[in-house]
Amino acid sequence: MATKHQHDHAEDDLSANEVRVLEALRDSKEPMSAYAILDRVRPSGISHPPTVYRALAGLESLGMVHRLKSLSAFVACGHGRCGGRFAFAFCRQCQRVEEISLDDEHYDDLVKLVPKDIHLEQTTLEFAGLCSACQAAA
Amino acid sequence: MATKHQHDHAEDDLSANEVRVLEALRDSKEPMSAYAILDRVRPSGISHPPTVYRALAGLESLGMVHRLKSLSAFVACGHGRCGGRFAFAFCRQCQRVEEISLDDEHYDDLVKLVPKDIHLEQTTLEFAGLCSACQAAA
DNA sequence: CTCGATTTGATACATTATATCATTTCTCAG
DNA sequence: CTGAGAAATGATATAATGTATCAAATCGAG
Numbered sequence: 001m002a003t004k005h006q007h008d009h010a011e012d013d014l015s016a017n018e019v020r021v022l023e024a025l026r027d028s029k030e031p032m033s034a035y036a037i038l039d040r041v042r043p044s045g046i047s048h049p050p051t052v053y054r055a056l057a058g059l060e061s062l063g064m065v066h067r068l069k070s071l072s073a074f075v076a077c078g079h080g081r082c083g084g085r086f087a088f089a090f091c092r093q094c095q096r097v098e099e100i101s102l103d104d105e106h107y108d109d110l111v112k113l114v115p116k117d118i119h120l121e122q123t124t125l126e127f128a129g130l131c132s133a134c135q136a137a138a
Numbered sequence: 139m140a141t142k143h144q145h146d147h148a149e150d151d152l153s154a155n156e157v158r159v160l161e162a163l164r165d166s167k168e169p170m171s172a173y174a175i176l177d178r179v180r181p182s183g184i185s186h187p188p189t190v191y192r193a194l195a196g197l198e199s200l201g202m203v204h205r206l207k208s209l210s211a212f213v214a215c216g217h218g219r220c221g222g223r224f225a226f227a228f229c230r231q232c233q234r235v236e237e238i239s240l241d242d243e244h245y246d247d248l249v250k251l252v253p254k255d256i257h258l259e260q261t262t263l264e265f266a267g268l269c270s271a272c273q274a275a276a
Numbered sequence: 277c278t279c280g281a282t283t284t285g286a287t288a289c290a291t292t293a294t295a296t297c298a299t300t301t302c303t304c305a306g
Numbered sequence: 307c308t309g310a311g312a313a314a315t316g317a318t319a320t321a322a323t324g325t326a327t328c329a330a331a332t333c334g335a336g
Contacts, residue, residue, distance in 0.1 A: 017284080034323070048286060053324070069207040070262055072292095072323065089256050098253050109247060110263075115236050117270040118227050124208055124264040125248075129256040155315080172292070186317060191293065210292060210323095 014058075020044050021055040022076060025065060031073035031090070031097055068097065070126045075099070087125035093134035152196075158182050159193040160214060163203060169211035169228070169235050206235065208264045213237070225263035231272035 014022065024040040025032060032040070038052045046052060056074055059065035063081045067074050068088055077086075078099040085102040102110070102125075114120050152160065162178040163170060170178070176190045184190060194212055197203035201219045205212050206226055213226075216237040223240040240248070240263075252258050 015283080046285095049324070050287095050326090051285070054284080069264075087251060089252050089258075091256060092259070098256070100251050100253075102251070106247065106251065109244065113225060113238050113240070113244065113263075114227050114265045114267070115238075118229060118236070118265065118267040119269075119273060120227075120265055120267045121230070122208075122266040124262060124266070125251075126207075126262040127252045127256065127258055128260040128262070129252070129258045131257075132255040135257060153314080184316095186315095187293070188295090188318095189316070192315080 014062075015055070017046060017051055017055040018058050020046060021052060022059055022064060025074060025076040029076075030095060031068050031071055031075045033073050037074070066099070068126060069124055070128055071095070084123055087127065089127040089129065091131035091134055092128050093130055093137075096131055152200075153193070155184060155189055155193040156196050158184060159190060160197055160202060163212060163214040167214075168233060169206050169209055169213045171211050175212070204237070206264060207262055208266055209233070222261055225265065227265040227267065229269035229272055230266050231268055231275075234269055 020041045021037055024037050028036075028040075034049065034052050034056060037056075038046065038049060041052070046055075056065060056067075060067060060074075063083055064077050065074050066077055066086065066088070068090065071090065075088075075097055079101070082101070085104075085107045087100040087102060088097055089100060090097040107123075110123060110125070111120060158179045159175055162175050166174075166178075172187065172190050172194060175194075176184065176187060179190070184193075194203060194205075198205060198212075201221055202215050203212050204215055204224065204226070206228065209228065213235055215224075217239070220239070223242075223245045225238040225240060226235055227238060228235040245261075248261060248263070249258060
């Protein structure tokens with residue numbers, strides 16, 4: 001993992017495993033479960049779930065990967081990297097995912113909802129629905 | 139389950155299992171995993187996971203139970219029952235949970251974020267953080 | 277170089293969730 | 307009332323997701 005924790009921000013500070021996992025996610029451009037990622041990176045030498053989960057945790061803390069809690073799945077950040085001001089919309093049928101950036105105004109409005117006695121650390125905002133294509137198909 | 143599906147809205151249309159599961163959740167007043175619920179209702183005769191998950195699905199569709207995706211856990215609705223306009227804030231340390239009602243203004247703002255080509259079915263909004271008590275303890 | 281710390285690898289297991297089929301219960305047409 | 311079909315529940319088995327723990331390798335400071 002080299003010197004990542006001295007200045008948590010340069011892509012080339014990613015560990016080899018993080019790079020492999022990130023590339024798998026970027027290739028897919030669809031959300032992948034940790035085990036789907038594992039299958040995908042197995043040829044490159046990663047062979048155990050904790051290795052994948054560790055890489056994902058690292059990438060998530062850098063904002064380069066986001067976890068979709070509604071799907072128990074992961075996606076590469078559409079912007080390369082971003083902080084906590086994002087949301088996701090996805091189609092429950094075809095699993096197409098759209099990353100949504102929250103502008104300051106929206107984000108600040110959200111934060112106002114949080115009770116005063118909780119120090120906010122992480123916001124999860126996910127919209128599930130059916131995309132036009134899947135509605136048409138139905 | 140009696141006549142529930144003819145007019146999805148009266149509490150006394152709940153199945154016996156739904157009543158048991160709902161009471162377990164209301165007793166706890168903290169989020170419970172499906173398996174914690176199972177342990178809790180086992181004395182009353184429920185003994186298999188699918189039974190609990192089925193009851194939870196029914197209760198959730200009635201808005202009487204909400205699933206916290208961030209915790210893979212369930213809570214009884216603080217209002218008895220409510221539609222999709224709610225959010226949760228919880229402390230990652232002590233797991234205390236607060237249900238937040240979204241007023242129309244907030245909700246409509248959120249909905250505007252959803253891409254036009256997705257027909258929204260479900261919104262997940264969850265805030266994770268540390269409550270004052272747990273911060274003090276740290 | 278070598279000690280200690282950090283990262284990675286590996287094993288094993290815990291937790292969460294669901295597919296499937298068998299059984300029971302309910303409904304209602306006759 | 308009754309029996310056939312539908313709906314709900316029970317039970318079994320297993321799939322999918324996630325983590326604790328320790329061992330081995332690697333790295334960096336002294």
